[in-house]
Amino acid sequence: MKIVVQVKLMPEADQAPALSATLHSVNEAANWVSAVAFERGVPREYELRKHTYGELRARGLGSQAAQHTIKKVRDAYTTLKANIKAGNLGKPGSKRRTKAETKPVIFRPEAAQPYDDRCLSWQYDVQTVSIWTTAGRIKNVRFACSADALKTLREHRQGESDLVERDGVFYLVAVCEVPEAEPYEPGGFIGVDLGIVNIATTSSGYQAAGRGLNRHRKRQAGLRRKLQAKGTKSAKRLLKKRNRRETRHAANANHIIAKTIVTEAERTSSGISLEELKGIRQRVRLRKPWGHLPAEGWGRVALHSWAFAQLGDFIVYKAKRAGVPVVFVDPAYTSQQCCECGRIDKKNRASQALFTCRNCGVVAHADRNASRNIAQRGEAAWTAGRESRVPATP
Known part of the structure; x- marks a missing residue:
């Protein structure tokens, strides 16, 4: 059974800009690859690689980062096609579906970037990682997580990990393959x-x-409404600070x-x-x-x-x-x-x-x-x- 474990990165003052610049660079490159894929009718990953890999390497992306960027774009179009087929974007001709079908997929500057073991290594004993960036490989980047999460990472981590930035804070989301317990015969x-x-x-x-939860959510909705109506810089800062709070709750x-x-x-x-x-x-x-x-x-x-x-x-x-x-x-x-x-x-x-x-x-x-x-x-x-x-x- 696959589960994900999220850890919080705590980079030093000179490490954080490199991580942020890396995410911006790979997502800017992903937008270029997405435009090429859209122009060419979204070809398969191997064919898309032939049209984009050389340019990505020229932009300063490492070999693995370039390949992960191409795969990320192709997976995004696969997901889009599945959502259209399932009707999640509305009926044919609807405004939302038309917008999705007539424009390339766009990635946010802080969107997640996948890393494999060639460009990311974990040191569990000292709780640090070594990670590739466009400025070179950064070592001894500290991370924080619970004792249970660390145990799960140490024993069951497999596959890729995603680097993501949220409100200036960096996280690694690691895939773990946890064995399922043998189900018993229920008595009822x-x-x-x-x-x-x-x-x-x-x-x-x-x-x-x-x-209690509905009261909390109603209060959050009222606060958002007031801050949006105010429209000042401080109100916008508060809105950003409160972003995703209700989702976490x-x-x-x-x-x-x-x-x-x-x-x-x-x-x-x-x-x-x-x-x-x-x-x-x-x-x-x-x-x-x-x-x-x-x-x-x-x-x-x-x-x-x-x-x-x-x-x-x-x-x-x-x-x-x-x-x-x-x-x-x-x-x-x-x-x-x-x-x-x-x-x-x-x-x-x-x-x-x-x-x-x-x-x-x-x-x-x-x-x-x-x-x-x-x-x-x-x-x-x-x-x-x-x-x-x-x-x-x-």
């Missing part, structure tokens, strides 16, 4: 229902309320929720049943303001900016490391189906928080009822998959 399944009022509700009793919350769910499943020898995330933004409705959400407009912002997929990814990779089985199920009608009698009725959902079965009279929290339905479907899916793996009788 914990269903996880995702939402906004309650970010995650499990059939085992855990509930991660979204009140939400990611930290997702990590905590995912770890809690996986730890509970591992402790009880249970599997985890997750709902398929495709179409979740269409299934979650905002016809009325929800409880603590002050207005429908803010509810829509909360819906379309919440990282549902990130939370699911965190649960999956933490479960794989712990050997916890995970299944995905269709969540259709789980909020309208009674977990006791199985009756599906739209009127069963009395309100956002209350579920009352019109057939058997069960009264429960709506999200808890949905999580129990997801758990039951997960157990059924696991049983069906296990039976399909049994060898046929000769």
Whole structure:
């Protein structure tokens, strides 16, 4: 299983300008390669190398840096093509899709640049790296990370590492190949229902309320709005300083929720049943303001900016490391189906928080009822998959 470990570089005063200049140079070169690729109809990497490699070497890029730059450009066009095919950039003829199809891919001056072991070496004992730059190779660049991250790097680092600059701070993002634990046979399944009022509700009793996080995000949105309206230099500096703060806060919350769910499943020898995330933004409705959400407009912002997929990814990779089985199920009608009698009725959902079965009279929290339905479907899916793996009788 591949995971990434991020470390913070702490270069000396004479080292930082070389790192910054290197990123600017390779990304300026990448923009030139991108223009050549676009002009020639985005040829394959080998053919693109024939048209650009010599010029990149003349610009002062090393052999490996030139090849990584070409590969980075070709990968960017591959990703763009996949996004267009999947409809992520809109329908044919839409403004966004037309813009993407009619212009070369552009790289930011601080965009990530991949490094392999020929141009980047790690010294774990003293926590330093030796890295190639356009000004020559720089040695003894210190880095900082947690003890767990350092252990993961030392034992499992494989492949490339990306150098990236964010707000004047340099980071290395290293790829690590971590072995997956052998999954056990679950004694049951914990269903996880995702939402906004309650970010995650499990059939085992855990509930991660979204009140605090939504309050934090609403406050951040208000501060951004005020600073943008002010428009002064100091306001712009504050906006830049606060950049990505909300993203980091939400990611930290997702990590905590995912770890809690996986730890509970591992402790009880249970599997985890997750709902398929495709179409979740269409299934979650905002016809009325929800409880603590002050207005429908803010509810829509909360819906379309919440990282549902990130939370699911965190649960999956933490479960794989712990050997916890995970299944995905269709969540259709789980909020309208009674977990006791199985009756599906739209009127069963009395309100956002209350579920009352019109057939058997069960009264429960709506999200808890949905999580129990997801758990039951997960157990059924696991049983069906296990039976399909049994060898046929000769």
